[in-house]
Each structure stands twice: as C-alpha cells, then as structure tokens.
Amino acid sequence: MSIRARRPDEAGTWGNLSADSLMTHIVAAETPYTLYFMEEVTARPGWAWEPREVTPGCRPVMEIAGIDRRLIGWRSIRRQQIEDALPVLTARYEERQGHAPGERASYALACQAADRHARPSAPSCCR
Incomplete structure (x- = not known):
C-alpha cells in the first residue's frame, strides 16, 4: 500500500x-x-x-x-528476557551478514527478540 x-x-x-x-x-x-x-x-x-x-x-x-522500583523490576522480567536474547540474535546476524547491524536491522532484531518472548495475550511489537 x-x-x-x-x-x-x-x-x-x-x-x-x-x-x-x-x-x-x-x-x-x-x-x-x-x-x-x-x-x-x-x-x-x-x-x-x-x-x-x-x-x-x-x-x-x-x-x-x-x-516502587520493586514493582517495576517485577514487571521487567520480559524486558530482561528480550535483552538476553538480543546479543545472540545480533551475533547470528553478524555471522550471516559479515557486519554489525545498522539501525533498521537492530530494530528488526529487537522485534524478533520481543516476538520470542511475547506474552500470550500481548500483541507483538512489530505486527
């Protein structure tokens, strides 16, 4: 469109x-x-x-x-899962492409990490 x-x-x-x-x-x-x-x-x-x-x-x-920061931390478990997955996805990207991801590719990788750790009832960040 x-x-x-x-x-x-x-x-x-x-x-x-x-x-x-x-x-x-x-x-x-x-x-x-x-x-x-x-x-x-x-x-x-x-x-x-x-x-x-x-x-x-x-x-x-x-x-x-x-x-309360403890409440924020409790709700930030998914964010931590995404941050933990991102270096693995980035390393795979660099291995395939032969260079570090640019801004758009980094965003796409972050979306992939978020999709992998999406809450069942939550919409994906990239759909």
Missing part, C-alpha cells in the same frame, strides 16, 4: 510519500503527543513524572513518579 499525496509543486502533481522520510520525523511528531499526554495525566489526578534510564546511553523513559 502506498500513501499518495499532492506534491508542493506548481503543477500539483501526485506522488508517493517516502516511508524513510516519515520515519526520520517520527520522534518530532511523537514528542508533542507525549507532552500533551503527560500534561493531561499530570493535571487531572495531580501526578508527577520522572525520568528513568532503561538503556544506558539512550534517552530516559518518563514514568509516573513514586512507583
């Missing part, structure tokens, strides 16, 4: 949107939504947010302040 749109040229011709260009702007598009969501959740019940580092070196995940 392609996404058709009118080009901003003078003739008003039609063309396909590039998924690559859309992906480059996804964080910029997601940020206002996330900020609005956080504002609404904060305003109504009066909760606060705090950053939590999930992956060292990556931007933190914002979560509701005051959640």
Whole structure:
C-alpha cells in the first residue's frame, strides 16, 4: 500500500510519500503527543513524572513518579528476557551478514527478540 499525496509543486502533481522520510520525523511528531499526554495525566489526578534510564546511553523513559522500583523490576522480567536474547540474535546476524547491524536491522532484531518472548495475550511489537 502506498500513501499518495499532492506534491508542493506548481503543477500539483501526485506522488508517493517516502516511508524513510516519515520515519526520520517520527520522534518530532511523537514528542508533542507525549507532552500533551503527560500534561493531561499530570493535571487531572495531580501526578508527577520522572525520568528513568532503561538503556544506558539512550534517552530516559518518563514514568509516573513514586512507583516502587520493586514493582517495576517485577514487571521487567520480559524486558530482561528480550535483552538476553538480543546479543545472540545480533551475533547470528553478524555471522550471516559479515557486519554489525545498522539501525533498521537492530530494530528488526529487537522485534524478533520481543516476538520470542511475547506474552500470550500481548500483541507483538512489530505486527
């Protein structure tokens, strides 16, 4: 399926949107939504947010302040299973391809790891 749109040229011709260009702007598009969501959740019940580092070196995940870390750890078992599977999948990729995975391949490998450890009732991250 392609996404058709009118080009901003003078003739008003039609063309396909590039998924690559859309992906480059996804964080910029997601940020206002996330900020609005956080504002609404904060305003109504009066909760606060705090950053939590999930992956060292990556931007933190914002979560509701005051959640007991033991509860987060208990719910993070699947995440640990995914993180444990990822190096194995990455090594297999490097062996097959002869190089380290790029950004897209890394994302696909993370999805594979998540699919292998999906909760039965949870949807896959990549479907």
